[in-house]
Amino acid sequence: MSIYLDNGATSYPKPESVYVSIAEYMRNNGASPGRGNYSRAMEADRLVYMTRKALCKLLCVPRPGQIIFTCNATESINMALKGYLKPGDRVLTTSYEHNAVARPLKMLETDREIKIGLIPSTPDGVSDMEWYQQELSKGVRLVVVAHGSNVIGCVTPLDEIVSAAHRHNTPVLVDAAQTAGVYPVDVTSVPVDMLAFTGHKGLLGPTGTGGLYIREGLELSTLKEGGTGGMSLSPFQPSDPPDRYEAGTMNIFGIAGLNAAVQFLLDTGVEVIREHEIELAQFLMDGLDTVPGVTYYGPSSAKDRLGLVSFNLEGQDPNKVAIKLDRDYEIMVRAGIHCAPQAHHLLGTAPGGALRVSLGYFNQREDIERLIDALREITYS
Amino acid sequence: MFLQSINVLDVDLCVQQPDKFVAHTRASADLREIMPYLNSMFRTSTYNHDAGSIKFTNDKIEYTIIGDKINIAKFINRTELHELLDWLKDLVNDTYDSRSEIIPMYVCRKPVPVLFIYNLLPKTNCQQCGEKSCMVFAAQLNKLEIDIEACPILSEPEYTANRRRLEGAFGAFS
Ligand SMILES: Cc1ncc(COP(=O)(O)O)c(C=O)c1O
Ligand code: SF4
Numbered sequence: 001m002s003i004y005l006d007n008g009a010t011s012y013p014k015p016e017s018v019y020v021s022i023a024e025y026m027r028n029n030g031a032s033p034g035r036g037n038y039s040r041a042m043e044a045d046r047l048v049y050m051t052r053k054a055l056c057k058l059l060c061v062p063r064p065g066q067i068i069f070t071c072n073a074t075e076s077i078n079m080a081l082k083g084y085l086k087p088g089d090r091v092l093t094t095s096y097e098h099n100a101v102a103r104p105l106k107m108l109e110t111d112r113e114i115k116i117g118l119i120p121s122t123p124d125g126v127s128d129m130e131w132y133q134q135e136l137s138k139g140v141r142l143v144v145v146a147h148g149s150n151v152i153g154c155v156t157p158l159d160e161i162v163s164a165a166h167r168h169n170t171p172v173l174v175d176a177a178q179t180a181g182v183y184p185v186d187v188t189s190v191p192v193d194m195l196a197f198t199g200h201k202g203l204l205g206p207t208g209t210g211g212l213y214i215r216e217g218l219e220l221s222t223l224k225e226g227g228t229g230g231m232s233l234s235p236f237q238p239s240d241p242p243d244r245y246e247a248g249t250m251n252i253f254g255i256a257g258l259n260a261a262v263q264f265l266l267d268t269g270v271e272v273i274r275e276h277e278i279e280l281a282q283f284l285m286d287g288l289d290t291v292p293g294v295t296y297y298g299p300s301s302a303k304d305r306l307g308l309v310s311f312n313l314e315g316q317d318p319n320k321v322a323i324k325l326d327r328d329y330e331i332m333v334r335a336g337i338h339c340a341p342q343a344h345h346l347l348g349t350a351p352g353g354a355l356r357v358s359l360g361y362f363n364q365r366e367d368i369e370r371l372i373d374a375l376r377e378i379t380y381s
Numbered sequence: 382m383f384l385q386s387i388n389v390l391d392v393d394l395c396v397q398q399p400d401k402f403v404a405h406t407r408a409s410a411d412l413r414e415i416m417p418y419l420n421s422m423f424r425t426s427t428y429n430h431d432a433g434s435i436k437f438t439n440d441k442i443e444y445t446i447i448g449d450k451i452n453i454a455k456f457i458n459r460t461e462l463h464e465l466l467d468w469l470k471d472l473v474n475d476t477y478d479s480r481s482e483i484i485p486m487y488v489c490r491k492p493v494p495v496l497f498i499y500n501l502l503p504k505t506n507c508q509q510c511g512e513k514s515c516m517v518f519a520a521q522l523n524k525l526e527i528d529i530e531a532c533p534i535l536s537e538p539e540y541t542a543n544r545r546r547l548e549g550a551f552g553a554f555s
Contacts, residue, residue: 065464230392238458
């Protein structure tokens with residue numbers, strides 16, 4: 001049986017209820033939410049609302065209208081950055097961002113002449129807080145941080161980042177692509193201003209789903225305008241969220257799946273999932289320690305990291321190892337730069353990158369045992 | 382649970398405020414039984430016991446309930462509609478569960494004359510309430526289409542006595 005260890009890219013498998021919910025909706029409803037006055041369209045509306053509400057519960061968001069549906073974290077981040085930043089603005093960000101943050105910022109550097117400051121960091125992903133606080137006092141319009149790195153596996157201390165930024169009235173945008181669903185996220189107790197998430201990773205939903213939380217009182221200019229179902233006579237986009245930001249027919253099949261997925265997470269409990277991932281990650285790191293020539297990156301204790309570990313085998317091209325693992329052992333891991341070149345520069349692993357094992361709730365110890373056995377065979381061959 | 386669900390039948394533009402919506406919905410239970418209790422809870426309710434109908438305003442949203450039919454007016458979008466339905470369902474169920482603690486009110490409050498209201502207002506015509514003048518505010522309050530709280534001047538200390546009289550006239554916490 002094949003072993004899937006690339007949950008950081010997208011989670012697999014999904015809870016059974018996700019498959020059932022999508023198929024059920026496709027077959028038996030199929031209507032577009034927000035459009036039409038027949039009962040099935042009303043049911044579709046309710047489904048979208050219930051999904052927002054479930055996400056509110058999971059992420060501690062006060063009101064459903066503060067969750068904007070998008071097609072992934074990348075769209076959410078683009079919506080936030082391009083809707084908020086103005087020409088000449090200064091932005092601070094970490095040294096381990098995914099391209100979903102780094103590239104839109106680079107584009108805005110050219111288009112709007114924004115200035116980007118990278119918070120210096122150790123290879124373990126520990127940011128230089130003194131530097132950060134000093135820079136904040138010079139006037140910063142937005143702080144953008146990944147909650148968890150998809151390469152290093154480190155977790156950003158959001159409370160410290162947010163409280164320092166708020167002392168200077170600087171809002172914080174968080175990229176929770178790697179944490180939502182697998183690590184506690186609470187936008188009420190740590191009052192981030194915007195939080196981007198994707199539906200298909202830790203949230204266990206289908207691809208093509210995601211969202212942006214925007215705190216009450218913060219208004220972004222829109223990335224797109226178009227039909228919202230209501231107020232169709234008005235030539236302008238509605239001013240209130242979520243409709244303000246949700247032009248166009250939404251991915252209702254995806255949302256049907258996401259609704260079931262988030263319900264699964266709420267029923268299971270993020271703490272339970274987190275515990276499982278800590279246990280597996282520690283088991284994985286202990287196993288890697290027994291493979292000759294392995295260097296793994298990021299925090300050394302599983303409690304301080306996400307359930308993903310990047311590593312290299314001495315003298316081996318990570319890409320070739322990944323291909324061998326797949327072809328000879330049916331084990332799927334991800335090799336390369338993981339869309340986060342800055343993180344690999346920090347680790348000193350660019351340009352070849354590293355191998356990344358990213359665990360999920362449905363992985364078991366046996367999966368890791370088989371991976372470690374395979375890696376041992378590869379190193380000895 | 383007394384009220385299991387409220388299903389939306391249709392959503393339309395609001396005639397009074399064309400930038401808002403109205404919805405027709407149907408409750409899974411007939412709500413006549415709890416109307417006298419709701420009536421005693423809302424200062425702005427209009428209750429007709431014989432017809433089995435009640436109308437009240439909360440947070441600028443208008444609710445009209447006739448038997449198991451509920452119309453909701455002046456919400457901004459469908460997300461807000463569903464939030465309001467959740468709120469209403471909880472309110473109905475909480476009211477039902479605590480009905481032994483609430484004194485039911487079977488009669489409709491008498492309308493308070495516009496001039497009586499007007500004479501107690503600050504008469505600055507400052508429009509902070511969102512109305513064109515204090516007289517329009519008085520007329521709206523007479524129809525229970527605005528809340529006393531909408532006039533911020535009435536909350537200033539020098540208007541405490543006037544505000545109390547107004548609240549008293551509307552049968553609230555006097
Ligand atoms: C940290 C981080 N941010 C953003 C993204 C982008 O997610 P998506 O491709 O779903 O937009 C990813 C996923 O690859 C990620 O790991
Ligand atoms: S806010 Fe009060 S004082 Fe001002 S116009 Fe309205 S009712 Fe009159």
